Amino acid sequence: xxxxxxxxxxxxxxxxxxxxxxxxxxxxxxxxxxxxxxxxxxxxxxxxxxxxxxxxxxxxxxxxxxxxxxxxxxxxxxxxxxxxxxxxxxxxxxxxxxxxxxxxxxxxxxxxxxxxxxxxxxxxxxxxxxxxxxxxxxxxxxxxxxxxxxxxxxxxxxxxxxxxxxxxxxxxxxxxxxxxxxxxxxxxxxxxxxxxxxxxxxxxxxxxxxxxxxxxxxxxxxxxxxxxxxxxxxxxxxxxxxxxxxxxxxxxxxxxxxxxxxxxxxxxxxxxxxxxxxxxxxxxxxxxxxxxxxxxxxxxxxxxxxxxxxxxxxxxx
Amino acid sequence: xxxxxxxxxxxxxxxxxxxxxxxxxxxxxxxxxxxxxxxxxxxxxxxxxxxxxxxxxxxxxxxxxxxxxxxxxxxxxxxxxxxxxxxxxxxxxxxxxxxxxxxxxxxxxxxxxxxxxxxxxxxxxxxxxxxxxxxxxxxxxxxxxxxxxxxxxxxxxxxxxxxxxxxxxxxxxxxxxxxxxxxxxxxxxxxxxxxxxxxxxxxxxxxxxxxxxxxxxxxxxxxxxxxxxxxxxxxxxxxxxxxxxxxxxxxxxxxxxxxxxxxxxxxxxxxxxxxxxxxxxxxxxxxxxxxxxxxxxxxxxxxxxxxxxxxxxxxxx
Numbered sequence: 258x259x260x261x262x263x264x265x266x267x268x269x270x271x272x273x274x275x276x277x278x279x280x281x282x283x284x285x286x287x288x289x290x291x292x293x294x295x296x297x298x299x300x301x302x303x304x305x306x307x308x309x310x311x312x313x314x315x316x317x318x319x320x321x322x323x324x325x326x327x328x329x330x331x332x333x334x335x336x337x338x339x340x341x342x343x344x345x346x347x348x349x350x351x352x353x354x355x356x357x358x359x360x361x362x363x364x365x366x367x368x369x370x371x372x373x374x375x376x377x378x379x380x381x382x383x384x385x386x387x388x389x390x391x392x393x394x395x396x397x398x399x400x401x402x403x404x405x406x407x408x409x410x411x412x413x414x415x416x417x418x419x420x421x422x423x424x425x426x427x428x429x430x431x432x433x434x435x436x437x438x439x440x441x442x443x444x445x446x447x448x449x450x451x452x453x454x455x456x457x458x459x460x461x462x463x464x465x466x467x468x469x470x471x472x473x474x475x476x477x478x479x480x481x482x483x484x485x486x487x488x489x490x491x492x493x494x495x496x497x498x499x500x501x502x503x504x505x506x507x508x509x510x511x512x513x514x515x516x517x518x519x520x521x522x523x524x525x526x527x528x529x530x531x532x533x534x535x536x537x538x539x540x541x542x543x544x545x546x547x548x549x550x551x552x553x554x555x556x557x558x559x560x561x562x563x564x565x566x567x568x569x570x571x572x573x574x
Numbered sequence: 575x576x577x578x579x580x581x582x583x584x585x586x587x588x589x590x591x592x593x594x595x596x597x598x599x600x601x602x603x604x605x606x607x608x609x610x611x612x613x614x615x616x617x618x619x620x621x622x623x624x625x626x627x628x629x630x631x632x633x634x635x636x637x638x639x640x641x642x643x644x645x646x647x648x649x650x651x652x653x654x655x656x657x658x659x660x661x662x663x664x665x666x667x668x669x670x671x672x673x674x675x676x677x678x679x680x681x682x683x684x685x686x687x688x689x690x691x692x693x694x695x696x697x698x699x700x701x702x703x704x705x706x707x708x709x710x711x712x713x714x715x716x717x718x719x720x721x722x723x724x725x726x727x728x729x730x731x732x733x734x735x736x737x738x739x740x741x742x743x744x745x746x747x748x749x750x751x752x753x754x755x756x757x758x759x760x761x762x763x764x765x766x767x768x769x770x771x772x773x774x775x776x777x778x779x780x781x782x783x784x785x786x787x788x789x790x791x792x793x794x795x796x797x798x799x800x801x802x803x804x805x806x807x808x809x810x811x812x813x814x815x816x817x818x819x820x821x822x823x824x825x826x827x828x829x830x831x832x833x834x835x836x837x838x839x840x841x842x843x844x845x846x847x848x849x850x851x852x853x854x855x856x857x858x859x860x861x862x863x864x865x866x867x868x869x870x871x872x873x874x875x876x877x878x879x880x881x882x883x884x885x886x887x888x889x890x891x
Binding site: 347350354358362366384386394395396397399400401402403404406407408410411413414415417418420421422492533534 | 850
C-alpha cells in the first residue's frame with residue numbers, strides 16, 4: 258500500500274527537496290505550506306503529479322489542519338515548517354515563537370486528535386549552543402543562544418511529552434547548516450547579493466573565522482530517511498551532518514572566484530559572532546548516524562561550491 | 575544597600591517560603607501573584623512588613639509588569655510562577671503553555687526592556703523524563719513526559735537565549751518533588767483528603783511502588799540561595815534535591831499512621847505510572863550542589879512525615 262505523508266513546510270527549501278524524495282519513493286505526498294517563506298516555484302514540477310497534493314494552509318490554523326486530517330488518511334507527518342532566517346528571528350522573539358514553536362504545538366494538537374502515529378521533526382544544532390567539544394546527541398546542558406534554537410528545543414520538549422499522551426513515535430533530527438538549490442538566505446546568498454550590487458567590496462559579518470559544517474540538502478534528506486527507516490525506539494533524536502567544516506572567509510573566496518571577480522576588498526565587522534545568537538563554530542559527533550551506514554556524499558566545501566554555482570546559474574537563468 | 579527582589583508567583587507554595595527567606599535576609603521584596611494558585615493566606619504575615627510589597631498582577635500581563643519595573647528598581651527576579659499541578663496539566667496542554675511557559679516569555683520580554691540583570695528560575699526534574707541512572711545536570715537527551723516538564727525545558731531554552739540578547743545572568747534550579755507547609759496538592763494532600771472522606775479505604779494511583787526524592791521546602795530555599803550566591807557563570811543550571819527517596823506506599827502508611835487510622839484497605843489502580851506523564855522513579859546526582867557545601871537537612875521520609883503532621887495540624891486549626 259502506498260504510504261501517505263504530510264510534509265508541513267513542504268514548499269520551503271528543505272521541505273520541497275523532501276517532497277521530491279518522497280515522490281521518487283512512491284509515497285502519496287500532501288504538501289502543506291502557507292507560502293510565507295516557501296514558494297510555489299519550489300514545487301511547481303510536482304503539482305501535476307498523481308501522488309502530489311498541495312494545501313495552501315498555515316500550520317497554526319488548527320481548523321484547517323483538522324480538515325486535512327479528516328479528509329485524508331495520513332501515516333506520517335514531516336514537520337519542516339519554521340522561521341528559517343535565524344538572524345532575523347533575533348530581532349523579534351515573536352517570529353520564532355510563532356513560526357518555529359507554535360507550528361509544532363498546533364500540529365501536535367491536531368495529530369493527537371486524529372491519532373496520527375508518526376512525526377519526523379526538523380530540529381537543529383542551534384539547540385546546543387556553544388561548545389568546544391564535538392556535539393553528540395547526549396551533549397548537555399542545552400544552552401541555545403538564539404530564539405530559533407530555543408524554539409527548536411522547546412518543540413522537541415513538547416513532541417517528547419506528546420509521545421506519552423498517545424502512541425506517537427517521533428524522530429527528531431538535528432540539522433547543521435543546510436545548503437543547496439532553492440536556498441533563500443544565509444551567508445552564501447548574502448555574499449552573492451552583496452557582490453552583485455558592489456563587485457569591488459565585501460563586508461563580512463564578524464571576523465570571518467566562523468567555522469561550520471555545511472551539508473548538502475540532498476545528503477540531508479537521505480540521512481533523515483536512513484534514520485527514519487532504522488531507528489527502533491518510539492522517541493529518538495539524532496545529529497545529521499558532515500564531518501568537515503568551511504569558514505566564512507573560505508565561502509567569501511569561493512563566491513568571489515565563482516563570480517569571476519578580482520580585486521575585491523574584504524572588510525570585517527569584527528568579533529567572533531556574525532550576529533547576536535550566532536554560534537561561530539561547532540562540529541557534530543556523528544557516531545550514531547554513521548553507525549546506521551549513512552555518510553554525506555559531499556564534503557562541506559563541495560556543498561558550498563555546488564550551492565554557489567547553482568545559485569549563480571539560477572540567477573542568470 | 576538593600577537588594578530589591580521581585581518574586582513572581584510569590585504567594586504560591588514555594589514562592590511564599592522564598593519571600594519569607596528574603597525578608598529574613600533584609601531584602602526589599604516585591605511579591606507578584608495573580609492569586610489563581612497562590613493565596614493571600616500564604617503571605618498574610620508579611621503584608622505589614624516595611625520591606626514587603628504585594629502586587630496583584632498576572633505574569634502574562636506585560637503592561638502590568640512594565641509598570642512594576644518602571645516604578646520600582648529591581649535587582650533580581652525569582653520566577654516561581656507555574657502550573658504546579660502536573661497531573662492536571664496532562665489533561666489540557668493550554669494550562670502549562672500559559673502558566674508555565676508563557677509566564678516565562680512575558681517576564682523575559684519586560685526584563686529585557688528594563689535591563690534587569692538577574693533571573694533565578696524554578697525548573698524541574700520533569701525536564702529529564704525517565705532514566706535508570708541518577709540524573710546529573712549533564713544528563714541528556716531531555717525527553718520530558720509531561721506538558722509541565724516540556725514547558726519547564728522550553729522556559730530554560732528561552733532564558734538561555736535571552737542571556738545572549740542582553741547581559742542577563744541566569745540561575746536555573748531543577749527542583750524534585752517539594753513538600754512542606756502550604757502545600758496545595760500532590761500525593762500527601764490527596765491521601766489525607768481521601769481518608770478524611772472515607773477512613774476505611776484508600777485508592778492508590780498506580781502500583782504504589784513509585785519512588786521519588788521529596789525535599790522539604792525550607793531546605794530547597796536554602797539550596798537555591800547557596801547556588802545563587804556561589805555559581806560564577808552567567809548561565810548556570812543545577813539539580814537541588816535530597817539523596818533519599820520515599821515510595822507512594824510508604825507515604826500512604828505514614829498518612830494512615832499519623833491520622834490514627836486502623837484497618838484501612840489499600841487498593842491500587844495498577845501500572846507503574848500514577849497518571850499520564852508521571853515519572854514513577856528517579857534520583858538525582860547531587861555532586862554539584864553538594865560541592866557548594868549544601869545538603870538538605872531533612873531526609874525524604876522526614877520531610878514527608880513533617881508535611882503530613884503540618885497539614886493535619888493546619889486542617890484541625
